[in-house]
Each structure stands twice: as structure tokens, then as C-alpha cells.
Amino acid sequence: MKPKRHLKLQTHYFIMTLPGLLWLFFFSIVPLRGIVMAFENYNPGLGLWKSPFVGLENFKYLFSLGDAKRVIINTIIIAGSKIILNILVPLTFALLLNEVRNLKYKKLVQTAVYLPHFLSWVILASVLLNVFSLDGIVNQIMHLMGKESVIWFSESKYFRQLVIGTDVWKEFGFNAVIYLAALTGIDPTLYEAAAIDGCSRWKQILHITLPGIAGTIILMAVLGLGNALNAGFDQVFNLYNPMVYSTGDILDTWVYRIGLVNLQFSLATTAGLFKSVISFFMIVISYWAAYKFADYKIF
Amino acid sequence: MKKYVQKATALLTAVTMAASLTACGGDAAQAPADTPATDAASNEESATQTDAGTEEASTSSGDTASETTGDPFMKFAEPVEIHIGQQAYPTLKFPDGDTNEDNVYTRYLMDNFNIQVVVDWSAATGNDYTQKVNLCIASNTLPDGMQCGRKEMLAAAKSDLLYDFTELFPQYASPQVRAIMDSGDGSAYEYSMYNGKQVCTVGVDVAASGESMVNVRQDWLDELGLDAPETLDDIEEIARAFKENKPAGDATIPIAGPDKNNTCYTNFLQAGVSSCGFEPVFAAYDAYPGYWVKGDDGQVVYGTNTENSRKAFERLASWYKEGLIDPEMGVRDQADEQINAGNVGMYFCAWWKIGYGITDAYRNDPTANWQSYVVKSEDGKWNTREQCPVASYCIFNKNISEDVAKAGLIINNVWVRDENKLTTEYGANTSIYWYPLRNSMGALDECEVTYDALMQVLNGEKTAEDFNRGTDDAYKLLYNDCVTVTDCVKDYTAGSNELGIENFDVNNTNFPRLYSILAGVKPSALNRPDKSVYSACYSQTESMEAKWANLETAEKEMALRIITGKDDISAFDAFVEKWNNEGGSEITAEVQAQAE
Structure with a gap:
């Protein structure tokens, strides 16, 4: 041509x-x-x-602030955990769902876990604050098991786990769709051939399914790396309070308070630029890594 | 399958939107500095009166005040367009067909003054609106006029974006507006200035909005045979009794605490007091956290960092530990929900909350007899903080024509003069919040004066007509309040000065305002503070601009964590040290210099 x-x-x-x-x-x-x-x-x-x-005055000043260190650490921990879990959980879920034979049940489950993705954090935050409140469902269950009630969202030691956990819960159904789509792209004759050769289901997953969707997994991981400093403003902003600043305050909420609440435009831009530059390097690294280790080129 | 997903998605979207609307509406319920709710029927008289006044004012304004050379209520020969940014209130709907550009208020302004209001953009009140204002300032794209807070006004003024009203204001502000500006010590003018120029119009808030009281369920007290609280010891004892006797069952909360949108106390940059905050507890220890307090020796200290504040924190922490304060303070979505549900025994706030803020509490339980009291120190003194007298601002683009600037002033004049008329005769279905460029204007002592007048009317010492003082009067709602009070209050024994919830018709449209005055203002009308504390400054100094966000974060964190027992009191000392090291001492020196 x-x-x-x-x-x-x-x-x-x-x-x-x-x-x-x-x-x-x-x-x-x-x-x-x-x-x-x-x-x-x-x-x-x-x-x-x-x-x-x-x-570079703004940069010097930004890093001289006592909060900078803790905010960056919080961001990396929260965002990093989200990236990893948002790959592992949906992937596992997709593999499990793929093995389900009852089609009706399969679709039902898929739809149910898919729904939270469409709720905005503003709404979900209210729901979660209630579920984890002093007389919310979680505490009632703990009570039945004879445990002390905990006001979850006021405890800094639980805040990160709650943020990460609820985010994974909200998104895993949606993220799984991509893997499910990739799974349908695998040639079924491969499975037939493997079955004839005496491959167990577990071996099939290991040698056919996973290699078959490796490209998709890598793509998702690489795209995710760009979010290494995106810990989720919407979510944290609607859930946090001053009692959990020590573990829950992230770059974006910090920039929001400095820039939009306190009208420090330059300082906020500085923090934003810092974030973008780091993200840019993360993407470059992951692009290179994907090519080097998985022989996969995104573009 | 696909169909179901679509359906479910549509449903969820609808739920999402509905919920987000409710979420945004929360703010609208707050800060009703002088919100009248009047029913048209009871008000024909006052409306006609204002009509007569209109003509009088527009013909005779020349001689009512000698410095007035312009006509504060002039009608432009040609329509003048004024472009504004509008705060939107998602839960406050317009009557059919009306919009934020075409409603009773804008039509009134067009018909009578030839002012055409054009809404360039609107954003939901609260964070969204502030964000939009800040973006306008950052990008230098101010509309002709918009409402904002002090911080935003100063930021815009500093960048030289604002219209200079120094000459126009004295000419075109109505005598009534100037009377309100002059009320108190006249410091309202100071707050509208930057570098010696008047760069904005301001809303003067009633002083009572800055004084926090303890509000208590009188019916619970009576049931348990307890006396009304006076000191912190009394409050502690009552809270303990509420905790033990559980008047609302297991859900009983003896003392409400701030929710996640509020703080333990407001600081010098914020207007008013914190809803369900703890200002009076600190004041009883002669401590004023969040304020710059000038001592007798002339030294300015930051109120949070004092030994007295430390004691108050310890006291609050012991209350929390004992279960006297809401265990979920600081995390709760809405503290008011608990009050409205009848679970709360006491809370701290200013006069307006008892009526405007928790109207649903009375609808849910007509016997919920909330009463308000001052909180005194051990030695029986009432100490209180006083807020900055100016609570709202309207800023105007530097490049507007003189006619547009005049229109801005006239819109303000009209609101102050015709608020009653507009809300009763014309606007029964449209919330006052939709009035363009609304500055809430109330003379500093409006609340107390109104309380005294209403009691005189109720006691039969005077009639409503005695308070009919014409349209130049600074107490613009007084006459209307006096006319409507006899409809709303029933079975009152003249001379007893005792009013409980049983004396009120809670469904009367004037109930929120009248109950706020008669129950909420009562303590400040009958007592005068033994010590009133003003902040030595109510705005940011130079180094504060860069450093304050960080310090404020640390302070909020410290306050909540100590009170809720997450950290012990040693965190207070650590905070003070950190505060001083990270710019606090530098800022204190600046405030000191400014105070001298």
C-alpha cells in the first residue's frame, strides 16, 4: 500500500x-x-x-515548610498503594470471574461491582462517613464480635488504609472490565490444545491467560505510574479532617489550601509543577521499563 | 444487560445530582445576619409605608444629608448594564420562568432605576464560589462587581484591580447606608479601605454575631430540676446529668462539637463564631484563641499560645474523655442534624443559630425549648470576643465606567431601603440570597435594640407604630419585626419577660427571626460584657500571606487532637514551639508593629 x-x-x-x-x-x-x-x-x-x-525562591520556600515532607510521604504512600492494588485486585477479580461458568451469576456480579465507579466522591464520602461512624454498620458488627467501637475517620493510624481500601473497592469493578475484555481476545484454541495436553486450570491461567493479557497489564501499570503523585484529591478532600492531617494530607489538598484558599498562586503553581515534573519522569521511566522488560512499546 | 446498565446509570446519575444539590445547599442555611421572612398578609401596612417613603427619599435626599451631591436613588436615563458574578443557591428555587438574571429583584432594578443586571457567571455558594472568585483575581478577569470575603478583597486590592470609590461613595451612598456604616465606632470605613482608598462596598454585621453563648434544652433542665448554667462548672454538671439521665436515649449528646466543616473556634480572619465551637469555654478562662490579643502592657500575643488557652484545652479534653462532648466531633458531616433530631443537650453559638439555624428542631419536637445564656468565668465575669464589624464585601472592576460604579452603589442602597418591600410585596417566592451584589447590612447594635423594642411591644409599653421611623433609619427591619411579633408570639404574660418555645407559633414565617432575637439575643441584651476582646488585627500581614496556611493547618490539627484525646497536652507546647519557629514570631512582630 x-x-x-x-x-x-x-x-x-x-x-x-x-x-x-x-x-x-x-x-x-x-x-x-x-x-x-x-x-x-x-x-x-x-x-x-x-x-x-x-x-527558584518559591521552590526553596516550599521545601523549607515543615509540612512539605509529610505531605510528599503521604502522597507517595497513598498513591503508590493505589496503583499497585488497582492493578492486582481487578486482575485477580477478572481471572476469578472468567472461571465462573454460570453466565447469569457472572453478569450480575460484574454489574454490581461496576456500579460504585459511577458515584462521585462527594456522595460516597457522606456514605462512607456514615458507614464508619460511631453507630455505623462497621461498628455495629465490631460490637457484635465484642470489640470496642472506633471512630474510624478520626484515627490517623487508619486513615490511609481507609482511603486506599475504599478507592480500590470503588474502582476494581470498572478496572476489571479492561482485563475481561483482554481475556476475550485470547484464542480459545490455545485452551483446547492445553486441555488435550493435560493442563490443569491453574496451569492454563499461568501459561495461557497471563501471558495473553501481559500487554494489557503492563499498559495499565505504565499508565498508572503517571499517577504516582496523584493520591486522589476528590476522595481525600471529602473524607479528611484536621485530626488525620498527619497521615492524610496530600500534595493536592495542600496545594488547594495554599493556592485557592490562601491565594498564594505562585506557591501553589510551584507545588503543582514539582508534581508534574516527578510524574513526567515516572512516565519516562515506565515507558523505558515496559520496553526493556516486557518488550512492549506503548507508542 | 446493556439496557439495565444504562437504566442503573441513569438512576445513579439522578441520585448523584440530587445529593450534590442538597450537599451544596448546606451553606445557604448559614450566616443569616439579618434575614427577614415575612408573610405578605401581615405586611401590607409596612409595604405601603415604604412606598410612600420611596418618593420622599428620592425627592428630598438632597437635603437629608449635606454631603450628598448625587441622588442615591436616581434612575438612569439610559439602561446601564452591570455584569456580575453571582453566588448560586441550588436549593433555593425561583418561581417558574424566573432566572438569576430575570427575577423580581432584577426587574425591580430595571423598572425603577434602569439598571440591567447581567450575570456573567455563577457558582454554587461556598467553596465553589470562593474558588471562582480567586480564579477571577488570579487571571485578572473580574466582572463589573461581585461579592467576596476580606482575604479576596485585599488580594485584589493589592494587585490594583479594584475601582476607587473614595469620591463616589460619599455622594451616592444613601443616608441609611451611611448611618449603618457609622454605627458603633464607624470602623466600617476602615475595613473598606486599602492604602487610603475606598476600594469596595462592605456589609456591616450585627455585633451579636461575634458573641458565642451556651444554648441549652431548658425542658431537659426543668425535667431534671437543674438551674440554668452560669459558669463552666455549671455546664459540666448539667452535661454530666444529661449523660447519666439520657433524656434522648442512647443517642443523647450532652454537648455538641464542631462538625467537619467547622473549627473549635474561628480566627481573626473569619467573620462570626464557629457553629458548635468552644469560644465561650476559652473566654471563661480569659483566653481568646485565634485572636491577636493586646495585653495591658501593649504587647500583642497570639491568643492560642497562652497559658490560659492551655488550661481551657485541658478542660475540654477532660470533658471529651468523660463523654460530655460529642465523641464524633470533627468527623461528623453535619452537627446540626443531631440538634434537629433532638439528641443534643447543649451547644455553643451566636444568636442566630437558635432560630434561623435549627428551625427543624422545633418542627420535629415542638417542646424543644432551646434557651440561650452567657458563660461566665469562675469569678462571675462575662468575657467575650468581638468580631470584625464588617463581614461581607463587594468588589468592583477597576475599569468600569462611572455609571456602572454608581449603579453598584444604588443596588446596595436599594437593598437596604427596600428589603422589606421586596421580600414581602414582590419577592415572596424568591429568596433574598438571590439579590444581586447583596451586602448584609445591619447596624452593630441592631439585635439588642430590636430585642428591647420587641419586649416593649409585647409588654404593652409601646406599639409598633412607635418604631416606625421612616426609611433613613439604620434599623431597617425594626418596624416590621414589631408589627409581626404579636402574630408569632401568643399567651405571653405581659411584664414577665419569660418566653419559652410554647409561646411561639413555630410555623409562622417570622418565627426564625423572632425566636433568634427573643431567645438568642436575650442574653446579650440583658448583660453587657465585663470584658470585650477585639483582635489587634483582622487581616493578613505580609509574611502571613506566605506562612499562614501552614500555621493554620498545624493549629487546627493540634486543637482537635488535644480535645479528642489523640494527643496529650504536651502537644500544645510542641505546637507553640513549632508555631514560633515556622514564622509565628515574625508574624507577631508585624502585628505588633501594626498595632502601634
Whole structure:
């Protein structure tokens, strides 16, 4: 096929990507010029280009703040755990569900676990605060088992686990869809051949299923790595309170309080830029790692 | 299968939207500094009166105040467009067909003054709105006018984005608006200034909004044969009795605490007091956390870091440990829900909450006799904090024309003069919150003056007509309150000065306001503070701008963790040290310099 004809055949694909590209341009490329704010003492009256330039002052100041360290640690722990568990749990779930023979039951389960994904954190936070409240379901069950009641969301030692756990609970059904889709792409003759060769179901999973969807798993992991510093603003913001700042305050909530509540635009931009730069490196590393270890190229 | 998913998704979306609307609506219930709710029928008289007043004011305004050269109620020859940013109240609906650009208020402004209100954008009240305001400031895209808080006003003023009203305000503010600005020590002007220029219009809040009281279920007290509380020891004893006798069963909460949207006490940057906060407990120890307190020696200290605050924290922690304070304070979504459900025995807040804030409590249980008392120290003194007299701001874009600036002032004048008329005759179905660029204006002593007047009317010493003082009067709701009080209060024994919930018609539209005044303002009308403490400053100093967010975080964390027993009192000392090291001492020096 000649290159020109090739392009022509793909025109409709380009048209389909256009809205996404436009969105990317206006909401991700255009705002890039705002990065300048991180290096100046931004004054809205003077505007982006005339505000006084201060070099790396904002960065120095940001890291001199006592909270910076704890916020970064919290972010990495929460985001890191979410990335790992949001791959492992949906994957395991998809593999298990794939083995279920009763179709009705299978679809029912799939739908049920899929639903929480569509609820916003604003609503879920209220629900969770109630479920984990002093006379909520969780404490009632603990009570039946003869245990002391705990006010879960006021205890800093439980906060991270709750945030991570509830996020995985909310998303695993949705994330599993991707793996289920990948599973259908595996050639069924492979399973037939393996069965004839005397492969147990476990061996089939190990030697056919997992290699068959390895590409998808790696893709999800690599895409996830870009979120290494995204611990989930919506969720944490709606669940946290000052009693759990020590384990629950993350970069995004911190930036929110500095930038939008306290009107420190430059400082907030600095923190945001720091986050983006780290994320960028994470993506570069994961891209390289995917190619190196799994011989997989994303683009 | 696909169909079901779609259906379920649609259903969930609907639930989601409904719930988010309710969630946003929460804020609208708060801060009703002077919210009248009047039914049209009882008010014909006052409405006609205001009508007559309108003409009088517009013809004679020239000579009512000598410095007025402009007409504060002038009608423009050509329509003047004013573009605004509007706070939206998702739960407060318009009558059919009306919008935030076309409703009773905007039509009134158009018909009578030729002012065309154009809403450039609107955002849900609370965080969303503040966020939008801050983005407007950051991107230098202010609409002609919008409401905001002090912090935002100062940030915009500092970047030189605001219209200079220094000359226009004295000419076009109505005598009534100026009377309210002048009430108290006239410091309202100071708060509208930046670098010697008047850069905004301000809303003056009644002083009572800054004084927190203990509110208690009088019917529970009576049932247990207890006296009304006076000191912290009394409150402790009553709380203990509530805990033991459980008047509301196992759900009984002796003392409510702040929910996750509130703090243990407000600081100098915030207007008002914290809902279900603990300000009076600290004040009884002569401690004023969150305020810059100037001592007798002229030294300014940050109120949180004092030995007295430490004692109050210890006291609160012991109450919490004993189960006298809501165990879920700081985590609860809404503390008011518990009060409305009839589970709470006591809470601390300013005058407005007892009526405006917890109306549902009386609907659910008409015998819930909430009464309000001042909290005194061991030696019988009433110490209290006083808030910044200015609680709301409207800012205007630097580049607006003089006509638009005049329109902004006229909109404010009209609100102060015609609030009653608009809400009764015209706007019975439209919440006052939708009035464009609304500044809540109440003379500083409006609450106490109104309480005295209402008692005089109820005792038969005066009639409502005695308080009909025309439209230049600073006490703009007084006459209406006096007219409506006799409808709402029944079976009152003249001269007894005793009013319980049984004397009120809780379904009367004026009930929230009248109960707030007659029960909530009663303690501050009958007692005067032995010590009133103002913060030495109510805005941010230079180094605060960068450092305050961090210090505030640490303070909130310390306060909640100590009271709830997560940390012992040594965390207080650690906090003070951290606070001083991370910019606190530097900030204190700045506030000190400013105070001198």
C-alpha cells in the first residue's frame, strides 16, 4: 500500500481523535505558560509576563515548610498503594470471574461491582462517613464480635488504609472490565490444545491467560505510574479532617489550601509543577521499563 | 444487560445530582445576619409605608444629608448594564420562568432605576464560589462587581484591580447606608479601605454575631430540676446529668462539637463564631484563641499560645474523655442534624443559630425549648470576643465606567431601603440570597435594640407604630419585626419577660427571626460584657500571606487532637514551639508593629 493511500484510509480515525486532541490542546498545552508563575512573585494586576521574577525562591520556600515532607510521604504512600492494588485486585477479580461458568451469576456480579465507579466522591464520602461512624454498620458488627467501637475517620493510624481500601473497592469493578475484555481476545484454541495436553486450570491461567493479557497489564501499570503523585484529591478532600492531617494530607489538598484558599498562586503553581515534573519522569521511566522488560512499546 | 446498565446509570446519575444539590445547599442555611421572612398578609401596612417613603427619599435626599451631591436613588436615563458574578443557591428555587438574571429583584432594578443586571457567571455558594472568585483575581478577569470575603478583597486590592470609590461613595451612598456604616465606632470605613482608598462596598454585621453563648434544652433542665448554667462548672454538671439521665436515649449528646466543616473556634480572619465551637469555654478562662490579643502592657500575643488557652484545652479534653462532648466531633458531616433530631443537650453559638439555624428542631419536637445564656468565668465575669464589624464585601472592576460604579452603589442602597418591600410585596417566592451584589447590612447594635423594642411591644409599653421611623433609619427591619411579633408570639404574660418555645407559633414565617432575637439575643441584651476582646488585627500581614496556611493547618490539627484525646497536652507546647519557629514570631512582630 502506498503511504498516501494509507493516510486516506485512516482519515476517519484522525477525525475521531480530533475532539480528544482539541481537549488536550486547550486544557493541557495552553495552560503550560502558567508554569512561569512558579518562578515569579505573581501579581494578577501585572499579569503573567510582568510580575517580578524570583528564580527558584518559591521552590526553596516550599521545601523549607515543615509540612512539605509529610505531605510528599503521604502522597507517595497513598498513591503508590493505589496503583499497585488497582492493578492486582481487578486482575485477580477478572481471572476469578472468567472461571465462573454460570453466565447469569457472572453478569450480575460484574454489574454490581461496576456500579460504585459511577458515584462521585462527594456522595460516597457522606456514605462512607456514615458507614464508619460511631453507630455505623462497621461498628455495629465490631460490637457484635465484642470489640470496642472506633471512630474510624478520626484515627490517623487508619486513615490511609481507609482511603486506599475504599478507592480500590470503588474502582476494581470498572478496572476489571479492561482485563475481561483482554481475556476475550485470547484464542480459545490455545485452551483446547492445553486441555488435550493435560493442563490443569491453574496451569492454563499461568501459561495461557497471563501471558495473553501481559500487554494489557503492563499498559495499565505504565499508565498508572503517571499517577504516582496523584493520591486522589476528590476522595481525600471529602473524607479528611484536621485530626488525620498527619497521615492524610496530600500534595493536592495542600496545594488547594495554599493556592485557592490562601491565594498564594505562585506557591501553589510551584507545588503543582514539582508534581508534574516527578510524574513526567515516572512516565519516562515506565515507558523505558515496559520496553526493556516486557518488550512492549506503548507508542 | 446493556439496557439495565444504562437504566442503573441513569438512576445513579439522578441520585448523584440530587445529593450534590442538597450537599451544596448546606451553606445557604448559614450566616443569616439579618434575614427577614415575612408573610405578605401581615405586611401590607409596612409595604405601603415604604412606598410612600420611596418618593420622599428620592425627592428630598438632597437635603437629608449635606454631603450628598448625587441622588442615591436616581434612575438612569439610559439602561446601564452591570455584569456580575453571582453566588448560586441550588436549593433555593425561583418561581417558574424566573432566572438569576430575570427575577423580581432584577426587574425591580430595571423598572425603577434602569439598571440591567447581567450575570456573567455563577457558582454554587461556598467553596465553589470562593474558588471562582480567586480564579477571577488570579487571571485578572473580574466582572463589573461581585461579592467576596476580606482575604479576596485585599488580594485584589493589592494587585490594583479594584475601582476607587473614595469620591463616589460619599455622594451616592444613601443616608441609611451611611448611618449603618457609622454605627458603633464607624470602623466600617476602615475595613473598606486599602492604602487610603475606598476600594469596595462592605456589609456591616450585627455585633451579636461575634458573641458565642451556651444554648441549652431548658425542658431537659426543668425535667431534671437543674438551674440554668452560669459558669463552666455549671455546664459540666448539667452535661454530666444529661449523660447519666439520657433524656434522648442512647443517642443523647450532652454537648455538641464542631462538625467537619467547622473549627473549635474561628480566627481573626473569619467573620462570626464557629457553629458548635468552644469560644465561650476559652473566654471563661480569659483566653481568646485565634485572636491577636493586646495585653495591658501593649504587647500583642497570639491568643492560642497562652497559658490560659492551655488550661481551657485541658478542660475540654477532660470533658471529651468523660463523654460530655460529642465523641464524633470533627468527623461528623453535619452537627446540626443531631440538634434537629433532638439528641443534643447543649451547644455553643451566636444568636442566630437558635432560630434561623435549627428551625427543624422545633418542627420535629415542638417542646424543644432551646434557651440561650452567657458563660461566665469562675469569678462571675462575662468575657467575650468581638468580631470584625464588617463581614461581607463587594468588589468592583477597576475599569468600569462611572455609571456602572454608581449603579453598584444604588443596588446596595436599594437593598437596604427596600428589603422589606421586596421580600414581602414582590419577592415572596424568591429568596433574598438571590439579590444581586447583596451586602448584609445591619447596624452593630441592631439585635439588642430590636430585642428591647420587641419586649416593649409585647409588654404593652409601646406599639409598633412607635418604631416606625421612616426609611433613613439604620434599623431597617425594626418596624416590621414589631408589627409581626404579636402574630408569632401568643399567651405571653405581659411584664414577665419569660418566653419559652410554647409561646411561639413555630410555623409562622417570622418565627426564625423572632425566636433568634427573643431567645438568642436575650442574653446579650440583658448583660453587657465585663470584658470585650477585639483582635489587634483582622487581616493578613505580609509574611502571613506566605506562612499562614501552614500555621493554620498545624493549629487546627493540634486543637482537635488535644480535645479528642489523640494527643496529650504536651502537644500544645510542641505546637507553640513549632508555631514560633515556622514564622509565628515574625508574624507577631508585624502585628505588633501594626498595632502601634
